[in-house]
Amino acid sequence: MTTAPTTVLGDRELALRERARHVIPGGMYGHMNVAAFSTAHPQFMVSGDGCRVTDADGHEYLDLMCGWGPVVLGHRHRGVNTAILDQLQRGDCLDGTSPLAVDYAELLVDTVPSADWAMFCKNGTDATTTCVTTARAATGKRKVLVANGAYHGAVPWCSLRGAGVTGEDQAHLVHYEYNDLASAEQAAAEAGDDLAAILVCPMRHDVRRDQELVDPAFARGLRALADRTGAALILDDVRCGHRLDLRGSWEPLGVRPDLTAWSKALANGQPLGAVTGTDALRDAARSIYVTGSFWYAAVPLAAGLATLRELRKGQALPDMLRTGTRLREGLAAQATAHGYGIRQTGPVQMPVLYFDGDDDLSVGTAWAEAAAKRGVYLHPWHNWFLSAAHTDADIDEILERTDGAFTDLR
Amino acid sequence: MTTAPTTVLGDRELALRERARHVIPGGMYGHMNVAAFSTAHPQFMVSGDGCRVTDADGHEYLDLMCGWGPVVLGHRHRGVNTAILDQLQRGDCLDGTSPLAVDYAELLVDTVPSADWAMFCKNGTDATTTCVTTARAATGKRKVLVANGAYHGAVPWCSLRGAGVTGEDQAHLVHYEYNDLASAEQAAAEAGDDLAAILVCPMRHDVRRDQELVDPAFARGLRALADRTGAALILDDVRCGHRLDLRGSWEPLGVRPDLTAWSKALANGQPLGAVTGTDALRDAARSIYVTGSFWYAAVPLAAGLATLRELRKGQALPDMLRTGTRLREGLAAQATAHGYGIRQTGPVQMPVLYFDGDDDLSVGTAWAEAAAKRGVYLHPWHNWFLSAAHTDADIDEILERTDGAFTDLR
Structure with missing residues (x-):
């Protein structure tokens, strides 16, 4: 579970990019077009579990983007997926709403x-x-x-x-x-x-x-x-x-x-x-x-209802506040130890990190790319997202890798 | 499977409408707001299977709307649902596309x-x-x-x-x-x-x-x-x-x-x-x-790919052409037998039916409502949709019920 990618972009990723270049304008569009922000993040992903996602070459990443926001309880959250599967077995896109x-x-x-x-x-x-x-x-x-x-x-x-x-x-x-x-x-x-x-x-x-x-x-x-x-x-x-x-x-x-x-x-x-x-x-x-x-489709409504019910139990938001604080404090200490001035802004559940004096974002981009190479998926200039699936241990594992990313900057 | 509704709108439907009136503007919005076209169609549905859908009170309808178009292979088509379930078990909304x-x-x-x-x-x-x-x-x-x-x-x-x-x-x-x-x-x-x-x-x-x-x-x-x-x-x-x-x-x-x-x-x-x-x-x-x-979510892409692969096998569209023709010819014969002049226009896979001289659509609406009461879900002024799940026997069952709806117009 904790093996970091051994290479930046795998053979499958590169082959998919080449195929995509022919049948998708620019190879990809919108905010998930990795060409817009990185040379080291994979464009394609095949699976997710909790706070981890896996790319086409089997490289696993600790996920600090959570699908760019939607995944608030973690990928394939059991309760939500049960609601999805239950409704799928009944029907989804019917003639009236559910x-x-x-x-x-x-x-x-x-x-x-x-x-x-x-x-x-x-x-x-x-x-x-x-x-x-x-x-x-x-x-x-x-x-x-x-x-x-x-x-x-x-x-x-x-x-x-x-x-x-x-x-x-x-x-x-x-x-x-x-x-x-x-x-x-x-x-x-x-x-x-x-x-x-x-x-x-x-x-x-x-x-x-x-x-x-x-x-x-x-x-x-x-x-x-x-x-x-x-x-x-x-x-x-x-x-x-x-x-x-x-x-x-x-x-x-x-x-x-x-x-x-x-x-x-x-x-x-x-x-x-x-x-x-x-x-x-x-x-x-x-x-x-x-x-x-x-x-009017029933399945997303079932998922929304299950998500809100889970969130209303009251544990998810405090959990994100705790793990987000742990992440912020850890990154601050790492930056200091490595001699970088950084700014972490926004709520800890939706953090972003910039390096002081990094007007062209080249340092931040290099650091985000180093983090990707070490198996942490985060973004150089869009806020990140935590989920309730992130545990203190996951944050510590993220921090272990980001510490390496700071080292890589040298 | 072939029991027609015994009542127009059931107790659950009526209770849902009353609750919806409080928390959804007008009780519903958009094209699936049944108040805009019928007093006899249910607003809420709970399940679908092939070319049949079931409302909140357990009334089953032969479905001529197919979710207002999306359902081209039939509700819960096995091949598509297998692709959906397979991808759901891997992940859906990831940090990159699939x-x-x-x-x-x-x-x-x-x-x-x-x-x-x-x-x-x-x-x-x-x-x-x-x-x-x-x-x-x-x-x-x-x-x-x-x-x-x-x-x-x-x-x-x-x-x-x-x-x-x-x-x-x-x-x-x-x-x-x-x-x-x-x-x-x-x-x-x-x-x-x-x-x-x-x-x-x-x-x-x-x-x-x-x-x-x-x-x-x-x-x-x-x-x-x-x-x-x-x-x-x-x-x-x-x-x-x-x-x-x-x-x-x-x-x-x-x-x-x-x-x-x-x-x-x-x-x-x-x-x-x-x-x-x-x-x-x-x-x-x-x-x-x-x-x-x-x-960028993976599950709908998996469903799209499975749907297109199924359609490319070449049977679905000819099937819809055959069953649509059977439906059109049957309705034409019924209208003649009952003494109504009607117009059926558009491709047979996407039919619509109007009564001659029915400028305010009151006759067509009454007929669509009669069909709903008899367990056929069709629309008085929006085109219908066939699916590959409709068999000749389903069309014959639809026609048996629409014949009753023509009778009810008297």
Whole structure:
């Protein structure tokens, strides 16, 4: 179980890349295109178990990405997989949705204080798009405030990349600076009487920069701004949801959104997104037409319900807080011992690490590649994710390998 | 197996609806909101097997919707489910995609003559959006020709409903009339030198109207128009794909699109979409940023691969053609015998039935409700779908029940 890879990229990986180059543009697309961040991470994976994943050549990695977020209880979590298999044996994509949709909506409403209702979808982008559409339907207005650099999905209305995007796609976005309430007030003034929504992530988790926790005064200020203007406050909890606080990531601050977008960790890897909202937005949510061929499928709902039930037992989040702290403290000590200045930011369950003065991220990339070679899968400029499957012993094993990665930097 | 429901809506269904009313806006959303089309169809389903589905009260229905398209081989098809279970036991949502993505892309490229490459996603809307974005990136232009009334997804840029949609969302759509080449030429002229793409479905399958097969001269005319203007011809094969012709629904006409959007039947119910395209569009597809948390998951890819392998054996489509013809001829004879004028349009694998003179669809709705009460699940104004699991005997059983539904109309 603890054998680190003996080579960087195996023969199967290289052969798959060559084949992929012919039949997939660029060999891969999107955030899992390893060419965008590493020369040492495998592009292809074949299996996962708990907090470990295995590539096509049989190299095992201690997993600090957890499928880039979805896997919150660990790969192939027994309880969730039992629910998946049980539902698969009954049926999945039927002519109506499953009673599980009701059970699950009720459990979300019971768990999330800002939720009076829920709707289900497939992608995080489905959820953010549904939130914005609902807010526009509710208010009859068009402008949406978004933070500079914030990721809310990869479709033209919110894309951070220009290719294929028209000016009209983002004509009604008005930008503010995260944690800068004056800039949000200014953006709202710019929107004038056409303001439909304020869209915000629970923290600033943009790639290629330190993560930034929300200033509670900023969160409260956005809530007040929404109240004052009649705009809907939309919390994009796609990345943080179910990892920081089951009640919604801003509940500890006492700031409740009108609409929340959920996805990633909802169903421990099964494709599921959700929108929850308040009674005041119920009629608007009902008035819009959103749907998808697989939105009603029973298996992901069964997985979502099983995941939330497991999380509500109360052990998973404290476990991640403990192991995440252990990882952060261990990495800090290693960096000091090896003579590197580093910054670890964001919640310990969703950490990221940057080297001081590493403006082009070359040191961080070399360190992440060294970690991959030693059997730890982590990312040089996207936040990582812990799961409840990580034990203290797993963290210690990760740290043993990252210590070697620091050594390799020399 | 053949017991028809003894009551319309059972106690469990009614109890679920009451609970859903509190926690889901309107009790349900999207195309599976039964309130939009019936008082007799169950909102909730618990299982499926072959061409039969069962509602929450244990009422079994012969299924003519097949999950509204995805289920092309039958519910819980053994071969596909074996592939699903096998992959689930290895892992699903990992840190990289599965080698199955390469196997599957290769098999699609081998199957679809217009495909030199493939990308995978979750929803049909993901696929159509990716096609349009790719075309815009390739051409540097913005206008997209779309047919009046055509459904290409349920997000603001293509939504057919107004709530929550802004004018800018659809600012670059220019409309033409399906099967009217002059109207498409006119729309292209209107787009001028800003034409990025011509988006078209393989046939006109808009709801609430007769389906209309494509006029081959129209299809060829669009191809020529795209060639002349440099626009990408995008075939939205989401609904028809893998049911009419594995090579793509316009291959029998000899008209090859530049880009094709796929979803629904790709993976027999597992959530999967795909975009395929030509070499000329490869760099553009590579240049755009599209992604989703679950796009790389292994299980739906395993299901897609197993589904396509099964379909390539060559029996499923001829089977659907035979059983669909049997159904169409049987319904025609019944209508005549009962003294009703009806129209059955579209390919027999994707039929729809309207009553002559039934402008408000009240007769068709009453007949569909009568069929539901007798244990046949079909729709009054959305096309139906056959699967390879329907046998001649199943069709005969359906016909026995629909004959009763015609009687009930009296």
